[in-house]
Amino acid sequence: MLKTFKMGGVHPAENKLSAGKAIEKLPLPKTVSIPVAQHIGAPATVVVKRGDEVKVGTVIAQSSGFVSTNIHSSVSGKVKKIDDVMDSSGYKKKAVIIEVEGDEWEQGIDTSDNLIKETHLDAKEINAKVLAAGIVGLGGATFPTHVKLSPPPGMTAEVLLINGVECEPYLTSDHRLMLEKGAEIIVGTKLLMKTLGVNKAVIGIENNKPDAITRMQEFTANEPEISVQPLKVKYPQGGEKQLIKAVTGKEVPSGALPIAVGAVVNNVGTAFAVYEAVMKNKPLVERVVTVTGKSVKEPSNLMVRIGTPVTDLVEAAGGMPEDTGKVISGGPMMGRAVTTLEVPVTKGTSGILLIRDDEAKRNEVEPCIRCGKCVNVCPMGLEPYLLMTMSEKKLWERSEDRHVMDCIECGSCSFTCPSNRPLLDYIRLGKGTVGKLIRARKSQN
Amino acid sequence: MSITLIYTVVVLSAIGIIAAIILYYVSQKFMVHEDPRIDQIEEALPSANCGGCGYAGCRAFAEACVEENELSSLFCPVGGNECMNEVANILGLEAVQKAPKVAVLRCNGTCDHRPKTNQFDGAKSCSAASSLYSGETACAFGCLGYGDCVDVCDFDALHMNPETGLPEVDDEKCTACGACVDACPKDLFELRKKMPKDRKIYVACRNEDKGAAAKKACDVACIGCSKCFKECPFDAITMENNLAFIDSDKCKLCRKCVTVCPTNSIIEVNFPPRKIKPEQVAEPTSAGPDSTDKA
Numbered sequence: 252m253l254k255t256f257k258m259g260g261v262h263p264a265e266n267k268l269s270a271g272k273a274i275e276k277l278p279l280p281k282t283v284s285i286p287v288a289q290h291i292g293a294p295a296t297v298v299v300k301r302g303d304e305v306k307v308g309t310v311i312a313q314s315s316g317f318v319s320t321n322i323h324s325s326v327s328g329k330v331k332k333i334d335d336v337m338d339s340s341g342y343k344k345k346a347v348i349i350e351v352e353g354d355e356w357e358q359g360i361d362t363s364d365n366l367i368k369e370t371h372l373d374a375k376e377i378n379a380k381v382l383a384a385g386i387v388g389l390g391g392a393t394f395p396t397h398v399k400l401s402p403p404p405g406m407t408a409e410v411l412l413i414n415g416v417e418c419e420p421y422l423t424s425d426h427r428l429m430l431e432k433g434a435e436i437i438v439g440t441k442l443l444m445k446t447l448g449v450n451k452a453v454i455g456i457e458n459n460k461p462d463a464i465t466r467m468q469e470f471t472a473n474e475p476e477i478s479v480q481p482l483k484v485k486y487p488q489g490g491e492k493q494l495i496k497a498v499t500g501k502e503v504p505s506g507a508l509p510i511a512v513g514a515v516v517n518n519v520g521t522a523f524a525v526y527e528a529v530m531k532n533k534p535l536v537e538r539v540v541t542v543t544g545k546s547v548k549e550p551s552n553l554m555v556r557i558g559t560p561v562t563d564l565v566e567a568a569g570g571m572p573e574d575t576g577k578v579i580s581g582g583p584m585m586g587r588a589v590t591t592l593e594v595p596v597t598k599g600t601s602g603i604l605l606i607r608d609d610e611a612k613r614n615e616v617e618p619c620i621r622c623g624k625c626v627n628v629c630p631m632g633l634e635p636y637l638l639m640t641m642s643e644k645k646l647w648e649r650s651e652d653r654h655v656m657d658c659i660e661c662g663s664c665s666f667t668c669p670s671n672r673p674l675l676d677y678i679r680l681g682k683g684t685v686g687k688l689i690r691a692r693k694s695q696n
Numbered sequence: 697m698s699i700t701l702i703y704t705v706v707v708l709s710a711i712g713i714i715a716a717i718i719l720y721y722v723s724q725k726f727m728v729h730e731d732p733r734i735d736q737i738e739e740a741l742p743s744a745n746c747g748g749c750g751y752a753g754c755r756a757f758a759e760a761c762v763e764e765n766e767l768s769s770l771f772c773p774v775g776g777n778e779c780m781n782e783v784a785n786i787l788g789l790e791a792v793q794k795a796p797k798v799a800v801l802r803c804n805g806t807c808d809h810r811p812k813t814n815q816f817d818g819a820k821s822c823s824a825a826s827s828l829y830s831g832e833t834a835c836a837f838g839c840l841g842y843g844d845c846v847d848v849c850d851f852d853a854l855h856m857n858p859e860t861g862l863p864e865v866d867d868e869k870c871t872a873c874g875a876c877v878d879a880c881p882k883d884l885f886e887l888r889k890k891m892p893k894d895r896k897i898y899v900a901c902r903n904e905d906k907g908a909a910a911k912k913a914c915d916v917a918c919i920g921c922s923k924c925f926k927e928c929p930f931d932a933i934t935m936e937n938n939l940a941f942i943d944s945d946k947c948k949l950c951r952k953c954v955t956v957c958p959t960n961s962i963i964e965v966n967f968p969p970r971k972i973k974p975e976q977v978a979e980p981t982s983a984g985p986d987s988t989d990k991a
Contacts, residue, residue, distance in 0.1 A: 335905075337830075340829070341828060341829020341830050342829065342830045342836060343830070343836060343905075587828075587829070588814075590813060590814045590829065590830075591813065591814075612817060613817045613818070642824070643821070673818050673819035673824070676818045676819035676821075676824045676827075676828065677819055677821075677824055679824070679827055679828065680819075680821075680823055680824045680827040683827045684827075
């Protein structure tokens with residue numbers, strides 16, 4: 252039976268243009284710039300200096316707190332400089348820029364394709380390896396995985412959800428990964444289960460990917476503890492809280508983490524990365540990125556080293572179409588437009604989307620007609636029109652009372668608004684400001 | 697018929713009288729004793745309710761004045777010294793004299809000086825835009841140009857110049873209430889001491905990038921070369937984060953820094969023309985930040 256979450260949701264056109272394209276390795280770039288803040292939490296501390304020789308997998312920045320993680324060199328070569336570069340956040344961030352020379356890997360990393368299924372490591376050792384490998388949530392939020400795998404005291408995980416929903420239109424990186432690396436994902440899932448001490452895992456996949464569902468079902472046929480749950484297509488089902496609701500029927504309370512209802516969610520990409528880190532000692536130095544768009548010559552799924560400039564990816568997909576109006580890092584719903592093609596691929600880059608000029612422009616903003624569509628589609632049960640007005644009027648306390656912090660920034664409200672109002676822009680502003688106020692209050696107490 | 701009329705009048709009058717008695721009693725019983733000076737002070741204040749003093753409005757400021765024993769921490773920027781003297785008279789205290797100030801925009805990144813590298817088509821608000829990314833030009837520190845400052849100005853002292861894309865301060869109307877300083881997400885406004893004849897010299901840039909990057913993003917960016925810092929005879933200039941800053945309390949308006957600045961990022965306003973030297977043609981600057989295109 253197909254499941255889905257109840258509240259809200261929208262149905263944007265799927266446009267999965269690159270679904271039939273196998274993952275290809277992108278040739279090595281000439282230089283990479285690897286930002287030290289690629290995850291949620293404290294930026295890592297740089298441990299290399301100009302002129303240092305690095306290999307693939309060398310730690311170049313070390314985790315600087317509990318919610319932080321390691322950053323590794325994704326290429327071998329020489330550190331050219333440590334400078335601020337523009338990344339997909341739209342602001343300049345500190346990054347290590349490395350000139351590529353050859354492709355030499357650190358010792359102990361297994362780069363072969365052999366499938367290793369068994370390990371003698373216990374939960375703690377696995378988690379230590381996950382931290383050492385710098386693994387973060389690859390669905391886009393980039394929350395350090397080792398933190399997710401260490402539930403706070405008093406809370407225990409009951410079920411592990413593997414997120415293969417990929418509800419963002421255009422993106423197909425998770426889809427291809429499930430088709431091509433299904434066995435590895437299952438091993439990764441088992442490793443995650445072992446670390447969390449749970450004996451149940453569910454892989455959630457939307458039913459617009461029937462081949463992925465069949466493939467994963469084949470792999471889980473002999474795994475009684477892991478099941479595949481086909482889901483009805485609805486955006487934003489890939490959201491952590493929506494997936495939990497869809498699969499388990501439980502609702503994560505406002506302001507709480509999924510562990511409050513005994514669930515831990517990890518992306519299929521993360522499961523694959525965990526497999527590689529634990530079984531092959533391979534840190535997170537590359538990821539699958541979908542390069543797509545309606546005018547793109549060859550929409551493709553590329554295995555890309557972290558830090559590769561976006562321009563290399565665009566070239567690999569047949570060059571920049573002339574009618575491009577906007578280049579988006581991520582999907583069309585939640586992605587961010589980049590301001591330059593020199594922006595590097597980071598751990599959270601799931602896709603590069605080239606939108607046509609005529610599609611890219613926003614329509615003229617008109618007054619709110621009180622139709623309530625944004626309220627209907629909000630998957631978190633918020634009132635986007637009200638939150639927007641409160642941000643405009645700078646009523647931060649009231650905005651907090653109306654749970655602006657629960658917004659998952661899925662963009663369903665802006666997508667559905669018949670007056671083209673920039674709801675999410677203002678709600679993001681509200682979220683940012685209220686977040687700052689809450690932090691200030693906490694540090695005062 | 698007439699009986700009905702009489703009844704009505706009598707009953708209504710009775711209700712009126714009883715209600716009046718109750719209201720009188722209640723007003724006596726629950727009367728809030730308020731310092732009459734609060735009203736007097738409020739009267740003396742400009743009633744702009746701008747919040748420039750740090751209080752919610754003029755009434756709140758008046759209440760604060762009455763509660764304090766001295767006025768050193770209280771100042772109405774709109775009313776200025778005159779108004780504060782009046783307040784001090786009412787309270788029998790000593791007023792603190794402060795030099796009048798005026799808001800200046802520390803950015804001169806006009807459309808000509810600062811080429812656009814991308815287009816923003818989201819919410820037309822500086823605070824919303826800056827929560828999304830660094831801006832339409834390569835300079836992450838400059839004016840975004842959506843006019844949040846113009847919206848908050850209660851005194852009609854700020855206007856967007858459509859040609860430059862920057863807001864302009866009307867010195868006559870600006871009361872230095874500080875609303876624009878709080879509203880600007882890039883922190884570009886500064887309240888500077890008012891100089892004689894409304895003259896101003898200031899570094900119209902907040903770009904903290906290294907020189908090359910700053911210059912590439914904007915023609916008139918401060919590149920942190922320290923030439924002005926070395927030139928200044930009054931130690932009014934400080935260098936921090938690749939950026940020069942002129943302290944308006946120390947500046948004597950000698951204009952030496954303006955001449956040495958290689959990028960014209962230091963602006964002089966309301967000065968008479970310089971003596972013309974053969975290789976240098978100077979022209980008087982009218983007002984506004986976009987008046988630096990001279991040698």
